[in-house]
Amino acid sequence: MASKSLLLGLAATCATPFAVFAETPSPWAHLGDPHLSIVPRTAEEADRIARVTTPTDDFSAAQKFEERSAGAATVRVLSDSNAFSLPSGNVTFEDELQFKLGNGLFRKLWVSSPASTLASDGLGPLFNARSCQRCHIKDGRGHPPENEDDTAISMFLRVSIMDPDGVPDDARVAEIADYIATLPDPTYGTQLQDFAVQGHASEYTLGITYEEEIVTLADGTEVSLRHPTYTADNLGYGPLAAGAMLSPRVAPQMIGLGLLEAIPAADILAQADPEDLDGDGISGRPNVVWSVEYDQPMLGRFGLKAGNPTIMQQSAGAFAGDIGISNPLFPAGAGECTAKQALCQDAIHGNDAARGTEIDAEGMDLVTFYSRNLGVPARRDVNDPQVLRGKEVFYTTGCVSCHTPSYVTHRLDNQPEQSFQLIWPYTDLLLHDMGPGLADNRPEARATGREWRTPPLWGIGLTEQVSGHSYFLHDGRARSLLEAVLWHGGEAQPQRDAVVGMDTADREALLVFLESL
Incomplete structure (x- = not known):
């Protein structure tokens, strides 16, 4: 070899x-x-x-x-x-303007619908943050909570269950060898949101406990490793499905993605x-993951398990899942809300005839250029x-x-x-x-x-x-x-x-x- x-x-x-x-x-x-x-x-x-x-x-x-x-x-x-x-x-002088416009959208604080600021409404109804920058602070890494009162965190739990049929529910990915068949939690979807707009219940609060383990190095130096245990507490829509798999995520740094x-x-x-x-x-x-953008299998590059093939899809998925903002790749006005969350599904959202989705294709191109x-x-x-x-x-x-x-x-x-x-x-x-x-x-695609x-x-x-x-x-x-x-x-x-x-x-x-x- x-x-x-x-x-x-x-x-x-x-x-x-x-x-x-x-x-x-x-x-x-x-x-x-x-x-x-x-x-x-x-x-x-x-x-x-x-x-x-x-x-x-x-x-x-x-x-x-x-x-x-x-x-x-x-x-x-x-x-x-x-x-x-x-x-x-x-970057050229002209494209630096594009970069700054994308930065503005990356930092934008979204508000709930209906609102007088039509270009900024559509938040949620369920969300983890009001802007991209709230998780990728200064375009760097997020962090887990320092203590039980710490709300300035940029961490959430992904959730899924194994498909009992053992076959991907999406026929498009069936051709991908070794694709692991999983399903969203029927009530909570693919990630848990710890915030909600007024009149709606958030999905959970994140619980973390740590146990310390001392590792002694050859020169006698002692290093303490903390073993975390994660729980989804105060569930707002009933219990998770039996066998639900939880996976923690801290926002990674953004540099060099392009x-x-x-x-x-x-x-x-x-x-x-x-x-x-x-x-x-x-x-x-x-x-190997399915590209929503190109409608074909592609090499996964982005995300902690390489679950997204392009910066555009990674960004669009974050808008939908983290902020509840619809976009051309993920156009659902209710964001991550599932069919079992009826009040959330029926909430007023920001999709309209003028924009189509809460952030349009031009806005997504600017955010993608900035991230790239x-x-x-x-x-x-x-x-x-x-x-x-x-x-x-x-x-x-x-x-x-x-x-x-x-x-x-x-x-x-x-x-x-x-x-x-x-x-x-x-x-x-x-x-x-x-x-x-x-x-x-918790598997993700082939991971x-x-x-x-x-x-x-x-x-x-x-x-x-x-x-x-x-x-x-x-x-x-x-x-x-x-x-x-x-x-x-x-x-x-x-x-x-x-x-x-x-x-x-x-x-x-x-x-x-x-x-x-």
Whole structure:
């Protein structure tokens, strides 16, 4: 079996998305990038890309262009909480206006219908937040509640039940191999909303309890990990269905999404090795999901389990589920309300003849442009000796088996900001079994209850500066980068154990490297 880096290079040589790059043909050879207007790579370009994206084994100095995490789209590092809120470094003056208009919609506080502000009504009736910015605070990470009185949180519970028939209820996804048949909760839908407009009951309040576990490292350092238990309390519409599966979600950072969307599907799929044929213990799998926008299966890239294929669909789903705002992809005026929530279904909403939906296609395009062009700050201290040592530890420990350092994006004829950029996101965008400790036990499309998408690491060292905390993982349980590493299990158990056994100097260097990203 060829190495994953070689497969990546071979995949990049194809003018059409996805190459035949392994001995066993992939069941996803038909997947491509219909959301992009692609200029095919030349053979010379493909060879150069394969060379520059092969993980290095020279840690004596930073690699060429390594400090520019997002290529020409990289932005300067601000010293305040606005570090994630700048437009792509290569955006034009004219498109910066589009970015600012999108930012206005991203920050807009929606109000309930009917209202005199017709362009801003339609909130709910059930919702988790009144704006996108209320969850993605300063375009950074949300956080779980600090205590039982903390209302400034950006976390909710997804919910679903297993389909008793074992067959997807949507015939469109039946063709997707390994698609796990689940259904929304018949009363509460696919996520629980903890707020409601006047005259309606919210669905629940989020309950969290923690138990602490002490992990002792080889040098005697003690680290406390908090094990969370989540409950849906004060249910407003009766009990959840029997067997309902709950999964916590904290809003992730927003930077670099357009560049992740512009990575060729071929280059992501080339790293998939679901049967671990190369024997490295890493079995990355693509999540394949249904595109509402393009009416076909696509590679999932966005969301904590890679449940959405495009920024547009991710944004549209958040408008509908988180804020209760109808849009062209999810046009229901009642948002997430189910048929069993009759009062909610019958409530006045903001769909009208003039707009059609509560946010129209033009508004969605602006929000998508904004989300696509939130700039990635430049790396810091790339040639610092401790950073270089930490990089060597990161690479040689095997962390790059999932956190793929770099890619070159598609050459695009209508998105110059994302076109043909050498980027350093440190993710393979694939699903990995992270073990029982991190399992939410709730499937999503092809993702099992133990699998999560590898999160990008760029910008991770600025989390506390931007978000005011250092909480990581899908539910914010880790209070530091070291805790986040120690929660790794499953496919990443060897790397986690290696960190536990490291001497103090190597462990500290590893953390300094991560802080530099």
